[in-house]
Amino acid sequence: MFNLGIIGFGGMANHHYDALKSYDRLKIAGVYDVDPKRGQLAEEKGLKSYPSKEALLADDTIDIVLVAATNEVHKDLSIEAMRAGKHVICEKPVTLSSAELEEVIAASEQYGRIFTVDQNRRTNKDFVLMRRNVEQGLLGDVYVIESRVEGSRGMPKGWRTMKDYGGGMMLDWGVHLIDQIMYMTNEKVVNVFCKMYSVEYSEVDDNFRLTMTFGSGLTAHIEVSTNNYITHPRWYVLGKQGTLQIDGWECDGKIVRCVDKENVWVDEIIYTKAGPTKTMAPRNKNSTEEITLSEPTDVVDNLTVVYDGFLDAIEGKAALKITPQQALRVMKVMEAAFESHQTASAVQTSI
Numbered sequence: 001m002f003n004l005g006i007i008g009f010g011g012m013a014n015h016h017y018d019a020l021k022s023y024d025r026l027k028i029a030g031v032y033d034v035d036p037k038r039g040q041l042a043e044e045k046g047l048k049s050y051p052s053k054e055a056l057l058a059d060d061t062i063d064i065v066l067v068a069a070t071n072e073v074h075k076d077l078s079i080e081a082m083r084a085g086k087h088v089i090c091e092k093p094v095t096l097s098s099a100e101l102e103e104v105i106a107a108s109e110q111y112g113r114i115f116t117v118d119q120n121r122r123t124n125k126d127f128v129l130m131r132r133n134v135e136q137g138l139l140g141d142v143y144v145i146e147s148r149v150e151g152s153r154g155m156p157k158g159w160r161t162m163k164d165y166g167g168g169m170m171l172d173w174g175v176h177l178i179d180q181i182m183y184m185t186n187e188k189v190v191n192v193f194c195k196m197y198s199v200e201y202s203e204v205d206d207n208f209r210l211t212m213t214f215g216s217g218l219t220a221h222i223e224v225s226t227n228n229y230i231t232h233p234r235w236y237v238l239g240k241q242g243t244l245q246i247d248g249w250e251c252d253g254k255i256v257r258c259v260d261k262e263n264v265w266v267d268e269i270i271y272t273k274a275g276p277t278k279t280m281a282p283r284n285k286n287s288t289e290e291i292t293l294s295e296p297t298d299v300v301d302n303l304t305v306v307y308d309g310f311l312d313a314i315e316g317k318a319a320l321k322i323t324p325q326q327a328l329r330v331m332k333v334m335e336a337a338f339e340s341h342q343t344a345s346a347v348q349t350s351i
C-alpha cells in the first residue's frame with residue numbers, strides 16, 4: 001500500500017480522489033493547496049490538509065506525490081517532490097515546454113525517482129475502439145486519421161484563458177489528442193502545420209486545427225474547438241479499403257469497406273441533383289459492406305489504470321507505461337504547432 005500526497009486540490013485532484021476511493025494499492029495521505037478553502041474542502045472529505053508544501057514533502061510516510069496544480073507550477077513542484085524522495089505523477093500538460101520537461105527528466109534520473117504523466121485518455125473507449133479497428137486491418141492501409149473534440153460553450157473562465165498559467169486548448173486538449181495518435185505509432189513526425197484561433201480569449205488559442213504528417217505519409221488531422229454549434233464525428237479514418245466513423249464518446253459508429261473493387265464503374269454518365277458526374281456518383285451498394293461499431297465492453301477507462309502502470313513500475317514489476325520520453329515527443333509536437341501558427345507555415349520536424 002502506497003501513500004499519496006496531493007499538491008493542488010482543485011477539480012482534477014477531486015476526480016483522482018473519487019477514482020481512488022476504492023483502489024486498494026494506494027491511500028491518500030493528505031493534500032496541500034495554496035488556496036486555504038481547498039484545504040478546508042479536503043478536511044471536510046476526511047483528508048489531512050498540510051499547512052505548506054514543505055510540510056507535505058517532509059512527511060516521510062508519503063511515497064508518491066500527485067501534482068494537480070495549474071500548469072505553470074508543474075515543473076517546479078515535480079522537481080521539488082522528487083528532490084524530497086517522492087515518486088511523482090503529474091497532471092497534463094506535463095510542463096509548459098520541452099526544455100522544462102528535460103529538467104524534470106534530469107531530476108528524475110538524479111534522484112532515482114519514477115516520474116509519470118496522467119495521459120489518462122489512452123483508455124478512452126472511443127479511442128480504443130478506433131485503434132483496435134485500425135490495427136485489425138479492416139480499413140487496409142490507413143493514410144488519414146481525423147480526431148476532433150468540439151464544444152460551443154467557449155472555454156471555462158479563469159486560468160485556462162491565461163497564457164502565463166499555460167492556458168489554451170493546445171495545452172489542455174491538444175496534449176491528449178496528440179498523445180493518443182503518437183501512442184498508436186512509433187513513426188517519426190516529419191511535418192507539423194497548425195492554425196490557431198482566439199475566438200473569445202485573445203491571450204491563448206481557444207480553437208485550433210493541426211495537421212501532423214508521419215514518416216510513412218500517414219496524416220493526423222486534429223481539431224479542438226470551443227465554438228462549434230454543429231459538430232463533426234469524434235473520429236473519421238480513411239484506409240485504402242474502407243472508412244471508419246465514430247460519432248462521439250458514446251462510441252456509436254460504423255465502418256464501410258470495399259468488398260468488390262471490380263463492379264464499381266458504369267460506362268454512362270450519372271446524373272445527380274448537382275449535375276452529371278462519374279467520380280462522385282453513389283456507388284453500387286453491393287460493392288461495400290457496413291460494420292456497426294459500438295461501445296467496447298471489455299475496456300476499463302479509469303484513472304486506476306494509470307496508477308496501476310505507475311505503481312507496477314515503482315515496484316519493479318513492469319516497465320513504466322506512460323513515460324516522460326513519450327510526453328517529451330508530444331510536447332515537441334505542440335511546440336512545432338505554436339511555431340507553425342506564428343510563422344504561418346509548415347514546420348519540418350524529426351520528432
Ligand SMILES: NC(=O)c1ccc[n+]([C@@H]2O[C@H](COP(=O)([O-])OP(=O)(O)OC[C@H]3O[C@@H](n4cnc5c(N)ncnc54)[C@H](O)[C@@H]3O)[C@@H](O)[C@H]2O)c1
Nearest residue numbers: 008009010011012033034035068069070071073091092093
Ligand atoms: N487528465 C485530465 O483529463 C485533466 C482534466 C482536467 C484537468 N487536468 C489538469 O489538472 C490540473 C489542474 O486542473 P483543474 O481543472 O483541477 O484546475 P483547478 O483550478 O480546479 O485546480 C487547480 C488547483 O491548484 C491549486 N494551486 C495552484 N498553484 C498551486 C501551488 N503552487 N501549490 C498548491 N496548489 C496550487 C489552486 O489553488 C487550485 O485549487 C491542470 O494541470 C489541468 O490541465 C487534467
